[in-house]
Amino acid sequence: MDNQLYINRRERVFAEMEEGSCAVFFAGELVKRSSDSTYPFSVNRNFFYLTGLDEDGLVLQLVKTSQGRKEILYIKEYDAMAEKWVGRSIRKEEAIETSGVKVIQVIPQFDAAFARSVNFNTLSIVYIDSERFDTKSRPFEGETFGKKVKDLYPGLTIVNLNTTINGFRSLKTSAEIEALKKAVDITQHGVEAILRNLKPGMKEYEAVAHFNYELSRHNAKPSFDTIAASGPEACILHYVQNDRTINDGELVLFDLGAEYGHYCADISRTFPANGKFTERQKELYNIVLLAQKRVIEAIKPGVTLQTLNEIVKQTYRVEAVNAKIIDTPEQIDEIYYHGVSHLLGLDTHDVGQVESMVLKPGHVITVEPGLYSKKEKIGIRIEDDVRVTEQGYEILSPDILKEVEDIEAFMSR
Ligand SMILES: [Mn+2]
The missing domain is CATH 3.90.230.10 (Creatinase/methionine aminopeptidase superfamily)
Known part of the structure; x- marks a missing residue:
């Protein structure tokens, strides 16, 4: 599937967003199995739906302000040792090619970039994608992120886009x-x-x-x-x-x-x-x-x-x-x-x-x-x-x- 498909899907998300807002989506993390082994990675399906990317740790941020729309994708920093042991991670050009997102940054920059966009863009709404089927299971990254934002920026409104994106997907x-x-x-x-x-x-x-x-x-x-x-x-x-x-x-x-x-x-x-x-x-x-x-x-x-x-x-x-x-x-x-x-x-x-x-x-x-x-x-x-x-x-x-x-x-x- 070419990347226009994913660009269109993100357009639909933008259409749901108010001006002065951003939306954040997480690919998900590897889950520990035992000792140094992990379960096979299973990408968050909404993240995959919006980007076509299938790698742990990735983050997608959509920003909508009076100045316009911005899409930023955060990928892993090049790590020579990790590449020798677990294989290569996605490169900037590949991420652009697959997803159609044009601005690529590295994951460690996300926290600071999010703080900057809240302050300089005077955002009032943060959209998250949080799913939960029962009260006991491990929280997904979207839920954890939502709690963190609520804690750090009590003045911001948190809105869950999960049901909306699920509706697109159906x-x-x-x-x-x-x-x-x-x-x-x-x-x-x-x-x-x-x-x-x-x-x-x-x-x-x-x-x-x-x-x-x-x-x-x-x-x-x-x-x-x-x-x-x-x-x-x-x-x-x-x-x-x-x-x-x-x-x-x-x-x-x-x-x-x-x-x-x-x-x-x-x-x-x-x-x-x-x-x-x-x-x-x-x-x-x-x-x-x-x-x-x-x-x-x-x-x-x-x-x-x-x-x-x-x-x-x-x-x-x-x-x-x-x-x-x-x-x-x-x-x-x-x-x-x-x-x-x-x-x-x-x-x-x-x-x-x-x-x-x-x-x-x-x-x-x-x-x-x-x-x-x-x-x-x-x-x-x-x-x-x-x-x-x-x-x-x-x-x-x-x-x-x-x-x-x-x-x-x-x-x-
Ligand atoms: Mn069945």
């Missing part, structure tokens, strides 16, 4: 759709590798290894911890132990995805370990598939996620009772206990979602009904990634096997 451009399709395509390679190798007696993690191998081959990594849940474990929604032996006659539920260029695929499939569904497994599987198809067909602008979820429940109230999975429609919560959709993008559970969210062209959502019968030791989930278009929908993952006949035919090869 509507995808065609370049983003292409990136998602690429992630889905790699995921399909991984799923087919699983299907070629799946057999009774193997450990769940062995099946996952085939998936991971395909991802690595395509320079991708998993979007999230892969779920490979056989038999009764499939009733646990986020089962990631993956250390059980897969038995003959069981179904195996896979929930997985490739992340490519930071865009995340999220696919679920449920396969028979020995390559052939039993009649009962087929019966349950096709109920989930029916619900999934009904939901997909209902997707168009104006529809809410709640309505989509209701389609799943409506289907189960009839079909699950007919199939005697439950006795009465009221027992549906025992066999289906999650939502059918979430947004997808730079995050697997992408930002910008609220319960009552109304679909618009450009939204990309998952469609993932599940059905979990503890009694029968069966868990089934079928998940595809779908883009909302002007008229309706486009399935981004149309070629990943999901019909019973197609799965069985593929596995018998």
Whole structure:
């Protein structure tokens, strides 16, 4: 993607800012794992969205005054020793080329530069980007920065732009759709590798290894911890132990995805370990598939996620009772206990979602009904990634096997 994309996105942020203000965004820091090792760096997705840059420590500052607009990017100082040990950091020319920001300074200058811009530009508002999902987790850099500014400059107003940028991110451009399709395509390679190798007696993690191998081959990594849940474990929604032996006659539920260029695929499939569904497994599987198809067909602008979820429940109230999975429609919560959709993008559970969210062209959502019968030791989930278009929908993952006949035919090869 060329840098005009990022310039445009920052323009949208500027448009939200008052005159006499600045906005600060952080790429994030490396997180300590143990001793001298750190977790793999994961860039703040809003920072990446605004700059296209993926390196720890970077800071973006946007200033809007009566004199005009200024963009400054702070990168690492050249450090010969660090380059020998951990590799080269981004150079000024590369940062300009990728992000389109023209003024580049080094990170140690940021504090003084921020103080100067507050004093000399007589700023009254500082915009931060602070996200928090619970009260206990480690604060992100935007939150820490906001607290510091409040402490040092009690007269300034702090405004959080997180929801605004999340709103921008929830509507995808065609370049983003292409990136998602690429992630889905790699995921399909991984799923087919699983299907070629799946057999009774193997450990769940062995099946996952085939998936991971395909991802690595395509320079991708998993979007999230892969779920490979056989038999009764499939009733646990986020089962990631993956250390059980897969038995003959069981179904195996896979929930997985490739992340490519930071865009995340999220696919679920449920396969028979020995390559052939039993009649009962087929019966349950096709109920989930029916619900999934009904939901997909209902997707168009104006529809809410709640309505989509209701389609799943409506289907189960009839079909699950007919199939005697439950006795009465009221027992549906025992066999289906999650939502059918979430947004997808730079995050697997992408930002910008609220319960009552109304679909618009450009939204990309998952469609993932599940059905979990503890009694029968069966868990089934079928998940595809779908883009909302002007008229309706486009399935981004149309070629990943999901019909019973197609799965069985593929596995018998
Ligand atoms: Mn999902």
